Amino acid sequence: MKSLHEIKESFSIAYGAVKANKVRGMLTTLGIIIGIVAVVTTMTAANGLGNRFKESISVIGSDVLYVSRTPWVFSGNFFQFRNRNQLTLRDGEKLERQLHEAKAVNTRTFSNQNLKYRSTVLENVTIIGTTENHVLVSAGAPQYGRFIIDNDVQYKKQVCVIGWEIKDRLFKDVDPINKKIKIGRYHFRVVGVMEKLGSAGFFGGPNFDRQVMVPISTLMKCFGGRNRNFDIVVKAPSTEALYDFEYSVIGEMRKIRKLAPTEENDFSINKMDTLMAAYNNVMGVVILIGLVITSISLFVGGIGVMNIMFVSVTERTREIGIRKAIGAKKRSILIQFLFESSSICLIGGLIGLIMAYGVTQIINAFLLPASISPGIVIIAIVISVMVGVVSGIIPAYRASKLNPIEALRYE
Amino acid sequence: MQLEIKEITKNYKMGTEIVAALRGISVNLLKNEYLAIMGPSGSGKSTLMNIIGCLDTHSAGSYLLEGADVSKMNDDQLAEIRNQKIGFVFQTFNLIPRADVFHNVELPMVYSGISSSMRKKLAEEAIEKVGLTDRMKHKPSELSGGQRQRVAIARALVNNPSIILADEPTGNLDSSTGAEIMSVLDQLHQAGNTIILVTHENDIAAHANRVIKLKDGLVETDELNHKHFAA
Known part of the structure; x- marks a missing residue:
């Protein structure tokens, strides 16, 4: 009860002190504003990068596993994967037959070829040999025309479905359907x-968007079917079941590849999470460094607040003496000045957040899908109050230790 | 017994030298006494006042305030004593410049933890006693010297202290305003308050009914004021 009155008093003192020195308060706050804007913008930009990455790999699908010869991301020795046998078309067919819980299975193979339409050439485009199951396992669907159908695969038809960017580059405004292009x-x-x-x-x-899809049989006919590597895409019954599903896939694949229990897997299971984890690994460090660097500006802001608090304590030495003479305890004086420094920083933090919101909107409009999350807001507020307390503690402690007689005599 | 001081000494360290400001002073004070402490500068009267007001601690001797031994208290306990038992009136008023009259008077009660409705009632009463009800929302800078000192007196009164300690209360005022302030103190004395007045002016000391004169850190004379008893 007693400290509640003191806190209320401290609050009104802090408010009065900031109000009485508007320009000084504004300049001091500016340091904190800049610091908070820097830190918050770094965090939102990091979020934005993460969102952009997630968006860009979302086509992979969160409930899809990719069985391949090598992992997408690996650290360490490539040679441990080099001697693995290639995955074959037969492996894919067997897996499709044996893995009953899979929603869909699609076997794919790749080739890089040049594209040509009239005089326009696109070099080194990824050509995916796939089946009609492709649309069942992956998120994308044709915008115009149709996808590859089983008939195309069966009769090795020379038809293709082109990516958005390919259409844009080769055809511009022309309707590409039923046009002939040269692949290789x-x-x-x-x-x-x-x-x-x-x-x-x-x-x-x-x-x-820079891919062309053709029937898998056609690709093997045109660009060689021997010594070709395949990967098998399997869709889990649901995202939640992915974990268990992965074990079933590994089990079936080991049977297909005829591995003895002591042998290690000679294939890799890839999924969206693998990429996310790799991204977080790398970006985590980059973001941490970014935060450390931007925190320096916040630290400088904090020093500014500490400086002003020393001035404020000195200016009000006599007032401290009066308060002590009429019964303020050390704690009351300490709370009073801590309140003042943390209010300055809190105000700075709130203004900083508003400005960071503006900056984020700009980033959002031109660069990345960045946004300020409630978590960031809370972190920013907590940090700014903490900066206030930390930078206020030494001046406040000094004020609380003042001798009342000397303080009263101070001119 | 309101106050019991026995053989108090106070030494200051000035560089390597030790200076004795008080060299063994004993004073007893009864409830509702009106005491003036006089003496030339350097006689130790400020030191004595600071010790009585619990702003400073003595080097040796004993000091009981309403039976409580002040010499054994730490800073925070002394702050509580100042808050509860002492009301200060300073020569330079010592009001908080940014706060209005009401808040200045209310402040000691904030530190003693009285609820805001109670504070409002008591502060308004105290302000009424010194006749400043119409200036409640004024800042000290908007008041005359005499009015400021009245605010200080109201602040000193508000926690109903054992002793009102007035250090040269008229030192910064012209003589007619000074007389006004002295009449306020006289009224407080008549209302039953214990008052200690520190002054070097004989006219002011004449308001008290007992005068102690200090010289070189010792009590020179301690006598009743005959004028009062003659009347």
Whole structure:
């Protein structure tokens, strides 16, 4: 009860002190504002990068596993994967037959070829040999035309479905459906255009819009079927079941590959989480460094507050003497000045947050899908109050220790 | 017994030298006494006042305030004693410049933890006693010297202290305003308060009914004021 009155008193003193020195308070607050804007913007930009990455790999699908010869991301020795046998088309067929709980299975293979339409050439485009199951396992669907159907695969038809960017580059405003393009030395008829899928090119990953899909049988016919590596895409019954599903896939694959219980897997299971984890690993460090650097500006702001608090204590030495003479305890004086410094910082933090919101909107409009989350707001407020307490503690302690007689005599 | 001081000494360290400000002073004070402490500068009267007001601690001797031994208390306990038992009136008023009259008077009660409705009632009563009800919302800078000192007196009164300690209360005032302030103190004495007045002016000391004169850290004379008893 007693301390409640003191806190109320401290609050009104702090308010009065800030109000009485508006310009000084504003300048001091500016340091904190800049610091908070820097820290918050770093955090939102980091969030934005994370969102952009997630968006760009969302086409991979969160409930899909990719069985491949090598992992997508690996640290350490490549040679441990080099001697693995390639995954074959038969492996894919067997897995499709044996893995009953899978929603869909699709076997794919890749080739890089140049594209040509009239005089326009696109070099080194990823050609995916796939089946009609492709649309069942992956998120994308054709925007115009159709996808590859079983008939195309069965009769090795030279048809293709092109990615958004390919359509844009080769055809501009022309309707590409039923136009012939050259993939390598072969003519293919465009039957569909995929919707925009996004690109992880920003992070050095694949660009899903710069791909061409053809029937897997046609790809093997045109660009060679021997010594070719495949990967098998399997869709889990649900995202929640992914963990258990992964074990079933590993079990079936070991049977297919005829591995003895003592042998290690000679294939890898990849999924979206693998990429997310790799991203978090790398970006975690980058973001941490960013935060450390931006925190320096907050630290400088804190020093500014500490400086002003020393001035404020000196200026009000006599007032401290009066308060002590009429019965203020050390604690009351300490709370009074801590309140003052943390209010300055809290105000700075709130203004900083508002400005950071503006900066985030700009980032959002031009660069990244960044946003300020409630977590960031809470962190920013807590940090700014903490800066206030930390930078106020020494001046406040000094004030609380003042001798009342000397303080009263101070001119 | 309101106050019991026995053989108090106070030494200051000035560099390597030790200076004795008080060299063994004994004073007893009864309830509702009106005491003036006089003496030339350097006689130790400020030191004595600071010790009586619990702003400072003595080097040796004993000091009982309403039976409580002050010499054994720490800073926070002394702050509580100052808050509860002492009312200060200073020569330079010592009001908080940014706070209005009401808040200045209310402040000791904030530190003693009285509820705000009770504070309002008591502060208004005290302000009424010194006749400043119409100036409640004024800042000290908007008041005359005499009015400021009245605010200080109201603040000193508000926690109903054992002793009102007035250090040269008229020192910064012209003589007619000074007389006004002295009449306020006289009224408080008549209302039953114990008052200690520190002054070097004989006219002011004449208001008290007992005068102690200090010289070189010792009590020179301690006598009743005959004028009062002659009347």
